[in-house]
Every structure is written in C-alpha cells, then in structure tokens.
Amino acid sequence: MSRRYLLWFAQEYLDFRLAEMQSILSMLKIEIKYVEKSYNKPYWIVELPSESCIKKIASRSVLIKSCIELWSSANTEERLHENLKSAMKNDSGKWIVESVTGESNDNHICHSSLLTVCSDPSKSFKIEVETFCKHFSMKEKVEKIELFSYLPLEGPVKLNNPDMKFSYIEFYGVDPNNVPKQPEQLFFGRWIVDGQRDLIQALSLKKRNFIGNTSMDAQLSILMANQAQVTMGDIVLDPFVGSGSLLVAAAHFGGNLNICYVWGSDIDFMMLHARTRPTRK
Ligand SMILES: C[S@@+](CC[C@H](N)C(=O)[O-])C[C@H]1O[C@@H](n2cnc3c(N)ncnc32)[C@H](O)[C@@H]1O
Structure with a gap:
C-alpha cells in the first residue's frame, strides 16, 4: 500500500x-x-x-x-x-x-x-x-x-x-x-x-579558511552535487575549481568513508595555491 x-x-x-x-x-x-x-x-x-x-x-x-x-x-x-x-x-x-x-x-x-x-x-x-x-x-x-x-x-x-x-x-x-x-x-x-538543511551550515563558506570572490554558495553547491547525482565511488572533476566549494559538496556525498574522488583545475595559479588576497584570515 x-x-x-x-x-x-x-x-x-x-x-x-x-x-x-x-x-x-x-x-x-x-x-x-x-x-x-x-x-x-x-x-x-x-x-x-x-x-x-x-x-x-x-x-x-x-x-x-x-x-x-x-x-x-x-x-x-x-x-x-x-x-x-x-x-x-x-x-x-x-x-x-x-x-x-x-x-x-x-x-x-x-x-x-x-x-x-x-x-x-x-x-x-x-x-x-x-x-x-x-x-x-x-x-x-x-x-x-x-x-x-x-x-x-x-x-x-x-x-x-x-x-x-x-x-x-x-x-x-x-x-x-x-x-x-x-x-x-x-x-x-x-x-x-x-531534509538536509543543516548541511548548509556545516558546509558554509563562513567556516572555510580560504574563499575567493566567486566561491559558490554552500546551498547551491549541494544542489549542483545533487543534480550531478554524485554518489559513493564517483570521480568528480571541476575544471574551474576556484576555492573548491562545488567539490566540498560533492565529496560530502561520497558517504561516511568519503569514497568520492574529487579533482579540480584552474587557470589561476594563485587561487589554486590560496595565495590570492585572502578574503578571510
Ligand atoms: C566561478 S569561479 C569557480 C567557483 C568554483 N567552481 C566553486 O565551486 O567555488 C570560476 C573559476 O574559473 C577559473 N577560470 C576562468 N577561466 C578559466 C579557464 N579558461 N580555465 C580554467 N579555469 C578558468 C577562474 O580562475 C575562477 O577561479
């Protein structure tokens, strides 16, 4: 029934x-x-x-x-x-x-x-x-x-x-x-x-040591990870990774063991090495 x-x-x-x-x-x-x-x-x-x-x-x-x-x-x-x-x-x-x-x-x-x-x-x-x-x-x-x-x-x-x-x-x-x-x-x-509203706080940009001007908001990152149907064992590549917000959400859905592999690339070397002017100290 x-x-x-x-x-x-x-x-x-x-x-x-x-x-x-x-x-x-x-x-x-x-x-x-x-x-x-x-x-x-x-x-x-x-x-x-x-x-x-x-x-x-x-x-x-x-x-x-x-x-x-x-x-x-x-x-x-x-x-x-x-x-x-x-x-x-x-x-x-x-x-x-x-x-x-x-x-x-x-x-x-x-x-x-x-x-x-x-x-x-x-x-x-x-x-x-x-x-x-x-x-x-x-x-x-x-x-x-x-x-x-x-x-x-x-x-x-x-x-x-x-x-x-x-x-x-x-x-x-x-x-x-x-x-x-x-x-x-x-x-x-x-x-x-x-639902997973608590995840918005858990993955909030406010908790991150380094973010950039274009870091993706936590809720949108979670939404995108859902739309990409990211699940355990997946490999996720963000070719425009910036400070990595999308991948943080994707990695979360790898499950408790975090068996979801995430990779990123970016044209901005300084961003990748967290050497752009920090938005947060
Ligand atoms: C909107 S931000 C990325 C946000 C990121 N995906 C996140 O989850 O927070 C766009 C990024 O794309 C990078 N970018 C722009 N043109 C690029 C290119 N041709 N190849 C690789 N990265 C590029 C920028 O340096 C910037 O870090």
Missing part, C-alpha cells in the same frame, strides 16, 4: 525544486506519484511505496525541510478535525479524497491503520505547530494543540526527543502583504524525517 507524504520545502530556489527532486529520484531509482505539486507553495503532496523511500529522498535533498506522513488535509480548521475523526473510522485501507472547489482544496482523509501508532502507551510524543505567512504566540499554538485531544494518543508528552512527532501546519498563502484571516490549507500528520 503506497503512503501519502507532505513534503515541506524551504521557500527558496523554487526553480531548482523539481530539478533536485527529479535528479534524486532517478539516482535512487524511486517511483513517485505527485498528488499535488505547485510551483510557488512550500509543499507538495506525493505518494511513495514505503517510508524508507521518503527517508532516502530526505537524506539527499537540501530544499526539503521536513517530510510528514499525511493524515489529514483540509481547507478549514473544522474540516481538518472532522477529517481526522473520520480517519479513525476509515477501515477501507484507502485514502478518501473529496474535492471541494478544485485541486488545491481537496480534503484528504487517511485510513485508520496509520493512526494505530498513536495507541502505543510506551511511545512518548509531541505535536508541533507550524504556520506559514502568519505568526502565532506560544499560547495560541498550545490552544491549537489542545484541539487534537480526541486523538487516541496514549503515551506521555515529551518535548525533547519524543518517540513520535506530529506536525500541524497552517498555510496562509505566499503573499506576506495579503495574508488571509483564515488559512488557505491545513495539514496534520506524523513527522518522518528532515
């Missing part, structure tokens, strides 16, 4: 989102079904054969922030809660999708088998609230969390390193100058895995 996931993206480099995903999917030989794929919204809804597929994709993607096993999606708060309550009774083993006013307003109701993880009393949990294009105070977020009290969550609440994390997301559109009173779309599901 394929599972439905919400991919929550960083709202940047929108032009590279599909390219990064297609490269990762073809490199990992994973078949995906796009249920909803918009260009400018920070989320896609997809179907994949298993949880391990979404984990593999997230282990490479720098544009994905997090991946959530979708349990319910709706265009009003009331409807989202109704859907979740219906999900508890949906024994069909299938998703129920009701179209309200077009594709983006579909109501997604999951099958009850997904919710069985809730009822394990030995598993601690927490519910996280994320809002896009609107800010809420902690008190308001707690009030939203309390509305989920009907869920059969048996385990204890644990805020640090819980066994299970649930995500409640309210999406208020993408125009910060025209934020609607009510969210356009709402989602609830079980958090599965984060």
